[in-house]
Amino acid sequence: MSTVDLTESAFADTIRNHDIVLVDFWAAWCGPCRRFAPIYQAVAEQYPDIVFGKVDTEAEQALSAQAGITSIPTLMAFREGVLVFAQPGALRAKGLEQLIGAVRELDMDDVRAQLAVRAGQVDR
Numbered sequence: 001m002s003t004v005d006l007t008e009s010a011f012a013d014t015i016r017n018h019d020i021v022l023v024d025f026w027a028a029w030c031g032p033c034r035r036f037a038p039i040y041q042a043v044a045e046q047y048p049d050i051v052f053g054k055v056d057t058e059a060e061q062a063l064s065a066q067a068g069i070t071s072i073p074t075l076m077a078f079r080e081g082v083l084v085f086a087q088p089g090a091l092r093a094k095g096l097e098q099l100i101g102a103v104r105e106l107d108m109d110d111v112r113a114q115l116a117v118r119a120g121q122v123d124r
Helices: 010-015 031-046 061-066 094-107 108-118
Strands: 020-026 051-056 072-078 082-088
Touching: 010 061, 020 031, 020 094, 031 051, 031 094, 051 072, 072 094, 082 094, 082 108
Parallel strands: 020 051
Antiparallel strands: 020 072, 072 082
16 A cells, blocks of 8 residues: 555544554655655555555644654554554654564553553552
8 A cells, every 4th residue: 555645534433444554744845744745555454454655744734733743753562553663763664664573472351451551540
């Protein structure tokens, strides 16, 4: 699958309706973003079961602000609608593939339990 442009109106539905979603927050004027783009695209083509979204921070300023983007590129990973990774900076292909492997291996029941504890909803 190739990358898909995400807008504020499609962002939440995309996260909610797909098992794994990676999101690259970028801008055309950003040199590291331009260097990361072909890596992101090439890896996206190897994983057709994952949504590889791209958010243009210039065109989607409100969405970028809601996501707390302060540095670009920033990569986020969502699994079953839960943000499980967020980090500024570009990755090499191997690092991106390792991230995908780690996201696939997550025990989401455990992740949700940990989030509930942090939110004070459950005592451990």
